[in-house]
Amino acid sequence: xxxxxxxxxxxxxxxxAPGRPPGDAVSPEAARKRARLxxxxxxxxxxxxxxxxxxxxxxxxxxxxFPLIYTGWASLHTVELTAPxxxxxxxxDNYTRIFDDDFFWNAAKNTLTIGIISTVPQLMMAMGLAHIxxxxxxxxxxxxxxxxxxxxxxIAAAALVFVLLFGxxxxxxxxxxxSVGLGKVDWQNDKWASQFAVSSIVxxxxxxxxALIYLAAMQAIPQDLYxxxxxxxxxxxxxxxxxxxxxLRPTILFTVVVSTIGASQLFGEPLLFDANKGASGxxxxxxxxxxxxxxxxxxxxxxxxxxxxxxWTMFLxxxxxxxxxxxxxxxxxxxS
Amino acid sequence: MTTTLxxxxxxxVPEPDRRRRRGSKASRAGGQLHAGPIAYIIxxxxxxxxxxxxxxxxxxxxxxxQRLAQTPPPLWFGSNLFDKLEIAxxxxxxxxxxxxxxxxxxxxxxxVVFMATVAGFAFAKLKFRGRNALxxxxxxxxxxxxxxxxxxxxxxxxxxxxxxxxxxxxxPSLVSAFGVFFMRQxxxxxxxxxxxxxxxxxxxxxxxxxxxxxxPTARPAMAVLGMLTFVQVWNDFxxxxxxxxxxxxxxxxxxxxxxxxxxxxxxxxxxxGALLGTLPLLLVFAIFGKQIVGGIMQGAVKG
Numbered sequence: 222x223x224x225x226x227x228x229x230x231x232x233x234x235x236x237x238a239p240g241r242p243p244g245d246a247v248s249p250e251a252a253r254k255r256a257r258l259x260x261x262x263x264x265x266x267x268x269x270x271x272x273x274x275x276x277x278x279x280x281x282x283x284x285x286x287f288p289l290i291y292t293g294w295a296s297l298h299t300v301e302l303t304a305p306x307x308x309x310x311x312x313x314d315n316y317t318r319i320f321d322d323d324f325f326w327n328a329a330k331n332t333l334t335i336g337i338i339s340t341v342p343q344l345m346m347a348m349g350l351a352h353i354x355x356x357x358x359x360x361x362x363x364x365x366x367x368x369x370x371x372x373x374x375x376i377a378a379a380a381l382v383f384v385l386l387f388g389x390x391x392x393x394x395x396x397x398x399x400s401v402g403l404g405k406v407d408w409q410n411d412k413w414a415s416q417f418a419v420s421s422i423v424x425x426x427x428x429x430x431x432a433l434i435y436l437a438a439m440q441a442i443p444q445d446l447y448x449x450x451x452x453x454x455x456x457x458x459x460x461x462x463x464x465x466x467x468x469l470r471p472t473i474l475f476t477v478v479v480s481t482i483g484a485s486q487l488f489g490e491p492l493l494f495d496a497n498k499g500a501s502g503x504x505x506x507x508x509x510x511x512x513x514x515x516x517x518x519x520x521x522x523x524x525x526x527x528x529x530x531x532x533w534t535m536f537l538x539x540x541x542x543x544x545x546x547x548x549x550x551x552x553x554x555x556x557s
Numbered sequence: 558m559t560t561t562l563x564x565x566x567x568x569x570v571p572e573p574d575r576r577r578r579r580g581s582k583a584s585r586a587g588g589q590l591h592a593g594p595i596a597y598i599i600x601x602x603x604x605x606x607x608x609x610x611x612x613x614x615x616x617x618x619x620x621x622x623q624r625l626a627q628t629p630p631p632l633w634f635g636s637n638l639f640d641k642l643e644i645a646x647x648x649x650x651x652x653x654x655x656x657x658x659x660x661x662x663x664x665x666x667x668x669v670v671f672m673a674t675v676a677g678f679a680f681a682k683l684k685f686r687g688r689n690a691l692x693x694x695x696x697x698x699x700x701x702x703x704x705x706x707x708x709x710x711x712x713x714x715x716x717x718x719x720x721x722x723x724x725x726x727x728x729p730s731l732v733s734a735f736g737v738f739f740m741r742q743x744x745x746x747x748x749x750x751x752x753x754x755x756x757x758x759x760x761x762x763x764x765x766x767x768x769x770x771x772x773p774t775a776r777p778a779m780a781v782l783g784m785l786t787f788v789q790v791w792n793d794f795x796x797x798x799x800x801x802x803x804x805x806x807x808x809x810x811x812x813x814x815x816x817x818x819x820x821x822x823x824x825x826x827x828x829x830g831a832l833l834g835t836l837p838l839l840l841v842f843a844i845f846g847k848q849i850v851g852g853i854m855q856g857a858v859k860g
Contacts, residue, residue, distance in 0.1 A: 262762075265762050265763050266763070267685075269679075269683075269762075269763035269764070270679040270683040270684075270685035270688070270763075271685060273675045273676055273678060273679035273683070273763075273767075274675075274676045274679050274680065274691060276672045276675070276676070277672050277673070277676045277695075277732070277737055278691070280672070280728075280731050280732045281694075281698060281732050281734070283728075284706065284710065284728060284729045284731070284732050285698055285701065285706065285732050285734075287709065288705065288706030288707075288708070288709040288710055289701060289705055289706065291708075291709035291712075292705050292706070292708050292709055295708060295709065305711070305712040305715055306712065306716070349599075350599075350600075350603060353592060353596045353599055353600060354600075356591060356592035356596060357591045357592060358591075358592050358596070358597075358600075362847055362850070364600055364603075364604065365846075365847075365850045366842065366843075366846035366847060366850055367604050367607050367608065368603070368607060369842060369846065369849065369850060369853075370607055370608060370611060370839065370842060371607055371610075371611075372788070373788055373792075373835070373838045373839055373841070373842045374610075374611065374792075374835050374838075374839075375791070375792040375794070375809070375810050375813070375834060375835060375838075376792060376794050376810070377794060377809075377810045377813045377814045377831065377834065378614070378813060378831035378832070378834050378835045379610065381813070381814075381816075381827050381828070381831045382610045382611075382613065382614050382617075382828065382831060383610065385617060385625070385824060385828070386610065386613070390626070390628075391625060391626050391627060391628055391630060392630070393613070393630045396628050396629050396630055399628075400629075425606070425607075425610065429607060430853070433850060433853050433854055434853065434854070436854065437853070437854035440854075486703065486704060488704070488794070488795050489794040489795065489798075493814060512704055512795075515704055519708060520799065525708055525711075525712075528708055529708050532704050532705045532707070532708065533705070535704060535705070536701065536705050539701075
């Protein structure tokens, strides 16, 4: 229906366009020329939108959609890294193999816990920071730019620095802990400590970025909402709870989803945090994430088929998260 | 140097602009109130936390292994900084790596910006059959984890004999669903329908509309998307790590990560490499930080 409207409307306008000679009499050539112009116009109106979105979809088909489907296909085969084109059908064997593997469940659990301890404090801190930045401040632009400096730092550089800072014997953090009498922590080998250390890299890199997103959403809240809340005698804390937070709901959901996706794909931080530079995520797999497990299966153990099965499992988990998010956001919208 | 890094830029840089904007900002901002001292203390702590790892990278790079293996850890610069930077530069072949990364990130961001602006315009302002379904696909694509495409892409690269070639990194990075979404959101709001109508009435074809109306209007958003893409490609790790080796055409990330290998890694050297790999981007941020911040915030409100 929309297309019909579009192709029907322009000729009327196009008729009034430059090609029209002055006066009422229209010579046959001019009429033909006008008809040709108008046909070209119609073609333009109808097809150029497709031409405009085509480049994206061509690249997307080649580097997004095809890999997505092919990975699913490969996950039903035995494929080895040494001969990636030799595929032998195995059905769901790859899936049963990884679901039987304790390290898969270990990696899934680690991904979940690292995801929680990196995302929850990160977003709460970001919210607090955004709230502060939303006050009238001296040098507010300066703080905003500084907050993005970690975001501009690469995973490789950040992870390497944090390995040193979290060093057991001579690391800065243990030195501080030791000198205030808390004792040293084995950040590399202890399960929870190492997961916390990996999370801290994530928190460090992304808190400022999320704070900026919250700040932007806060600045879009109409001022009169606060004024009427203040007239009703709401304290600043209550204003934050009853005006700011509800208005930020969609933004919060957005950041939660984005952080969740990011956390589920964690790879570089745990890889580089490992002192042995292996893919096992520490000597006892204490911080091996699903991303690392995929890499280990595919590129260390050379089972690309099994790695594909892990990738698709991750994809399905993300779809579930997406659906849950959709349901929650609908509930929220309905209740408000 | 720590102090010079944290303090003075606060004053000279934002001063002139803040004055001008304060009135309008206060009227729409949630915070009419001036921040109290506690707010400044929290911000100072946070600034320190954000910058400390970066500054300490430089401190560690200026020392040697013996000093780094002592308590207390060094809190101030030693004398080795420039030696270590030079060794790291040569060992990791950083000159070539930075050139490679610049090429990859430059081509990617230019192409992504162009494709995203054109497609974003079509999605925002043109009507065509299947528009909503296609847009849904774009948004859905943003949820696909990169790990998923890694295996077939790896096979494609193997088949095309692209291992260690820069195009192996460039091509997959040209797809940016986020970019299309970002430009659509921007153009929906920034480009009034009347201007397009007017151009149409003047007989402009769709390409002329893009060239003379869309590109000029979208320029700020294009700049932001370009910088965001550049940062992202520059910092990308997983894919370059898989297809490029340190002996081939490493990107900065691959080269820097490679410094950490070996049985007795030279920590100061690793830090020097990490510093060199980060500096170009920090420089970009120091120059364009304000625009990038503004762009991220602008994209966020409408997203």
